[in-house]
Amino acid sequence: MQSAFDRRRINGPEDSYHPVFANEIHESSSHVHRIRENRKISDIRPIFLQPGLISQANGSAYIETESMKIACSVYGPRQSKNTAYNEKGRLNVEVKFAPYSCELRRSPLRDAEDRSIAVAIQQALLSSVQLEHFPKSTIDIFLVIIEADGIEGCIASGSIAASTALADAGIDMYGLVTSCATAVKGTDLWIDPTQEESNTANGTLILSCMPALGIVTNVWQSGRIAPSEILACIDACNDRCTDIHSVVAQALLDSAPNKI
Amino acid sequence: MASDLVIPGQPIPLPRGPVPQLGRGIYEKDSQVRASLVGVPRFEGSSLVISRVRPQPPTSNSVVLGSITRLSPLQALLSIMVVDGIPLPPGEEFTGVIRSQDVRATEKDKVKIGDCFRGGDVVRGLVISLGDARSYFITTARNDLGVIFATSEAGATMEPVSWQEMRCPKTGKVEKRKCAKPEGLL
Numbered sequence: 183m184q185s186a187f188d189r190r191r192i193n194g195p196e197d198s199y200h201p202v203f204a205n206e207i208h209e210s211s212s213h214v215h216r217i218r219e220n221r222k223i224s225d226i227r228p229i230f231l232q233p234g235l236i237s238q239a240n241g242s243a244y245i246e247t248e249s250m251k252i253a254c255s256v257y258g259p260r261q262s263k264n265t266a267y268n269e270k271g272r273l274n275v276e277v278k279f280a281p282y283s284c285e286l287r288r289s290p291l292r293d294a295e296d297r298s299i300a301v302a303i304q305q306a307l308l309s310s311v312q313l314e315h316f317p318k319s320t321i322d323i324f325l326v327i328i329e330a331d332g333i334e335g336c337i338a339s340g341s342i343a344a345s346t347a348l349a350d351a352g353i354d355m356y357g358l359v360t361s362c363a364t365a366v367k368g369t370d371l372w373i374d375p376t377q378e379e380s381n382t383a384n385g386t387l388i389l390s391c392m393p394a395l396g397i398v399t400n401v402w403q404s405g406r407i408a409p410s411e412i413l414a415c416i417d418a419c420n421d422r423c424t425d426i427h428s429v430v431a432q433a434l435l436d437s438a439p440n441k442i
Numbered sequence: 443m444a445s446d447l448v449i450p451g452q453p454i455p456l457p458r459g460p461v462p463q464l465g466r467g468i469y470e471k472d473s474q475v476r477a478s479l480v481g482v483p484r485f486e487g488s489s490l491v492i493s494r495v496r497p498q499p500p501t502s503n504s505v506v507l508g509s510i511t512r513l514s515p516l517q518a519l520l521s522i523m524v525v526d527g528i529p530l531p532p533g534e535e536f537t538g539v540i541r542s543q544d545v546r547a548t549e550k551d552k553v554k555i556g557d558c559f560r561g562g563d564v565v566r567g568l569v570i571s572l573g574d575a576r577s578y579f580i581t582t583a584r585n586d587l588g589v590i591f592a593t594s595e596a597g598a599t600m601e602p603v604s605w606q607e608m609r610c611p612k613t614g615k616v617e618k619r620k621c622a623k624p625e626g627l628l
Contacts (some may be wrong), residue, residue, distance in 0.1 A: 259499050260534040352496040354478040357451025378470045394451030425498040431449050438480050
């Protein structure tokens with residue numbers, strides 16, 4: 183415990199709690215099958231995507247889907263240090279939660295959760311990047327989660343932002359990666375669940391794919407989902423990914439004249 | 443021209459006839475030609491490319507500029523700062539090594555590294571191979587390759603007097619370097 187303490191930072195109190203308001207308790211007890219207020223269960227949250235916001239980085243993207251906000255920057259290709267000779271490049275993904283991103287304060291030290299999100303995003307992107315063009319080099323992708331709304335949203339939005347940032351950086355890719363999450367609640371499929379919705383779900387599934395090529399790059403499932411439901415989830419996610427692809431394409435085309 | 447912009451994964455319509463050579467930013471998969479970069483595909487000679495000015499890692503046959511960081515009797519270490527005329531961002535330099543047998547084309551066994559380079563010299567070189575895990579192998583064995591900028595012991599910028607000597611304009615002292623032939627000289 184002592185070694186995990188970072189003495190260079192102003193550390194907050196050992197534990198702090200979000201004040202609990204009366205109406206919140208009322209809400210959380212009844213949300214199991216509550217209908218979404220402003221969208222259907224088959225709809226995704228509206229996406230705001232802006233490539234090229236971080237000027238120091240080779241490429242960057244900012245994505246916002248309601249209360250899910252991620253900034254992503256891409257550096258490199260730079261020379262791999264302390265690694266053996268490798269004909270192909272390496273893709274290094276690091277995810278960081280801002281201390282104020284969640285309901286409970288996040289410690290600035292890395293923990294297991296950001297690492298598992300980083301692995302999921304790296305898996306989603308790995309087969310889309312033409313790494314054979316970058317021998318002995320490393321491409322670094324850094325994601326800062328400014329506001330989080332569920333791990334599923336972090337992985338899905340993070341993958342989209344990272345793929346957009348890679349395209350913005352001019353890294354050769356086979357195609358753009360888009361990603362979508364689904365939560366299974368009873369017999370319903372809830373697309374793009376929020377934190378609260380996925381907490382009450384039987385299981386969740388995240389599909390990452392390249393819609394332009396019709397290739398699935400990663401499927402990430404947690405919880406209990408029957409095989410038939412998985413297939414339904416994949417179909418639903420695939421449709422949404424195609425929609426998201428057009429958003430990403432439009433964002434890249436709009437920002438392209440500044441780059442070329 | 444915005445309508446001609448393509449994004450990664452987008453199929454590129456090709457003119458009738460033989461498939462052109464595919465250059466940077468374009469790949470073929472399942473006999474469909476697709477883009478791998480955001481940009482406008484255009485012909486450069488006979489090959490179709492999407493060009494994008496972006497720092498590239500060195501490959502064999504790229505011309506690099508770098509400064510000498512370390513000397514040893516067998517080799518000189520070089521910090522590559524410019525690849526094919528495109529500068530790398532600060533802090534993202536690649537390391538190259540000039541082995542004594544790669545300094546010049548003739549009398550390779552008589553090369554003394556200390557008589558060819560000094561720390562801080564800016565050198566133009568050619569990448570001969572990706573080298574080992576740590577560094578790229580660079581050669582200066584060509585007339586137009588070698589030291590292009592060096593300061594003397596007195597601190598002045600030296601001028602080349604022959605292919606293996608440079609003179610300090612302040613003290614008139616001659617120092618030994620493997621000089622690159624200046625451009626535009628007969």
